[in-house]
Amino acid sequence: QDLQGAVARVEQARAVARIGKADLLPTLELNPSYDHFQRSSSSFGGSGTFTGDIFAVPLDLSYEVDLWGKIRRSFESASAEAQASLSAYHTVLLTLTADVARVYFALRTLDVETDILRQTIALRQEAFELVQRRLEGGVVSQLDLARAKTELASAEAELTDVQRRRAELENALAVLCGQTASEFHFEAKPVTLTPPRLPRGLTSRVLERRPDVAQAERQVAAANARIGVAQAAYFPVVRLTGSGGFQSAKFDSLFETDSRVWSLGPSISLPIFAGGRNAAQVRAVKAEYAATVAAYRQQVLQAFQEVEDALANLRWRAEQAQIHVRIVESAREAASISRVRYEQGLVNYLEVVDAERSRLEAERGAKQILNQQLASTILFIKALGGGWD
Template sequence: MIKPLRFIFALGALLLVLAGCSVGPHYQRPSVDMPAAFKEASLSPEDAQRWKAAQPADDIDRGRWWAVFNDTALNELEAQAMAANQDLKAAAARVAQARALQQGARSELFPRVDAGFGPTRQRASNAAQGLSDDAPNSASTLWRGQVGASYEADLFGRVAAGVDAATAETQQSEALFRSVQLTLQADVAQSYFLIRRLDAEQELYRSTVSLRGQTLKLVERRYAEGDISELDVARAKSELASAQSESLGVERQRAVGEHALAILLGKSPADFSIPPRPLQEISVGIPAGLPSSLLERRPDIAAAERAMAAANARIGAAQAAFFPRLTITGALGYESSQIGDLLQWSSRTFLLGPLVGTMLSLPIFDGGQRQAGLDQARAKYEEDVAVYRQTVLSAFREVEDSLSTLRILGTQTTVQDEAVQSAARAAELSHTQYREGSVSYLDVIDADRGVLLQKRVAVQLDGDRAQAAVNLIRSIGGGWDHAGADTARL
């Protein structure tokens, strides 16, 4: 006959062995087809050879990447957004929720202990006590003071799978927080450069309005002298009013952009304004990096990968539902019919095993409920795999788009500068010839319109280049290390 002590040790050893029998699938990150280099990045053969398998680095400090633009006002706006944006605060609260859920899942790894004290007033039936129907039977009071404990031995990894899933979901929430943070930083920079571009357009229209006002005075003087007809005066007034109207349109766009920026900073539009300052041409070096680095740096990809890990762990929990569950319970304390006798040694009591039910439960038939749960978990995992791969492909596309945009904008800006110079020269010649009477005022109008159009296109290209630079930084995951990375020049 096995002695009690030996039996306890044997039972404990058996539980430890069974606890290691996890039935969940081993998680392995799905493969993704990746090019050795970006199509637009023009990497050298030496750079291409540095391709490596991705190692998650989405939690690295991206630093103040916007400082590459060397703009003090932008630096201040980014700091305000990081401190007061409500979307960022909501994302931080979601991380706190996920961490609390993770702690709740981890609590199932430990025994539950509780204590209780109080009386029980009861009267058992005569039949339950084996008494005759007319036998005297009075109610009794029983005082109890005891400590109870319960523990589920994680025989097949159900609890551990739940902890793994909660841990992965916490990491997913943290990655999503960093994604919201990066998006906020980029949106602030985008809005800021949009406002600066509109300031440059507004300055262009102010100079145009001033120039057309002077031209109108000249035309009116010539009309008063009888050199030209009233038609030229009407045309000059129309061009002046047109420039003033377009200037008001730019002012309206700037007001809307300023309101949007205020919301990003966590402020009411009524409490925020930014002084006008035209956008200047910027030139910064941005490393595009290798395709594998996207899997390391981009927080949205990290979040999609962690969602897969959580779904994989949920499969393990669903599979464990098919196997027995062992719950160890017990209670130790005192009970007495009189509260004054409750703590006497003779009143001690204990209970090992469940008060109701069984210690070891084995599911037999549930109408397919557990199989449905397993099928759902597997389908969720397949969904997350597809989302992960699509997220990676989208990331590659965003980087390629930004690189091609910067490359083409660089060439387009050079060509546009030539167009501005040619338009300005044509306008200068048309004004001279008009004063000499060799061309009509329509030629002057066309030339002035051409200058305004070409200058406005040049200003818009400068704004597009600044915003494309921000898009590229967002696409490659934020800040960077210049060592060993290809650089795209603006």
């Protein structure tokens, strides 16, 4: 809905710009008329009254000569506003795209977590049953059974929480896609995603593609053009008006050669006194221009900050990912060693189950870090305005 609203605002701004462009051209109107009148003869030195008819089919022309650039500057302002509205639309589109990607990757990460938690529950169920058998054999105490039961219930609770969060993300994705949550379903699919490789040596010119920066720059251009419009109010307005057509007292002879009429001439409107309105208007638009320049500079500074923040985030996430890679490798090695030791009869099966549980927890933590990496990558791409190509 936000995107549709942005599209409507673009169309509105473009229509306003077309109106401004039309002001550069003359207007031509056909105004047919009929008058039945009664007039006093005393106006002509006589007495009494007389009646008559007038049929007219004139073609009226009006054109404002843009000597001082008021109309051109007004059109420039409207065009810049239309371009700013288009950039605002791209800002909404970029934000929507980033949100969809972020929610999608988070949802897929939860699918992977769900798969890992189900494996964890299976292992803890197996451990619980093993402890229960050992309790019956008098090898362990009731405390060991309670601990095994607690770990199993804890894993089941975590799975329920992950499923709840996935449902919320699926509903959010439905809204972002413009659909009702009840009619939207995204099939669970555990997939392993890899963050894209980022280019090196990006220059500040990449920020020029950011739609919010482009929007602020176009608003500066629009405000600058409005200064010219306000200053033109000090100068006279010159118009050319003309009319040509047919006029007759009888309809039968309306379109005869002798019924042709025409007129053509200029008119000048010179401002003499406006109570300080024009000067105040110029000061107002100049202040508006200064405000848009400040807003543009602030937008550029914010863009640089967002890029630097995103880069810093990516660096830290990459380091965390490397640490978790080592954690997963160590956990897998420990699980492998425990299985070998169990097969050799050196340890009991509980040690194997515990090692497998640690491995699954390490893999789950690595997937969570991967999701954070993907989210940081999305923020970085968004900060660049949608990419770097």
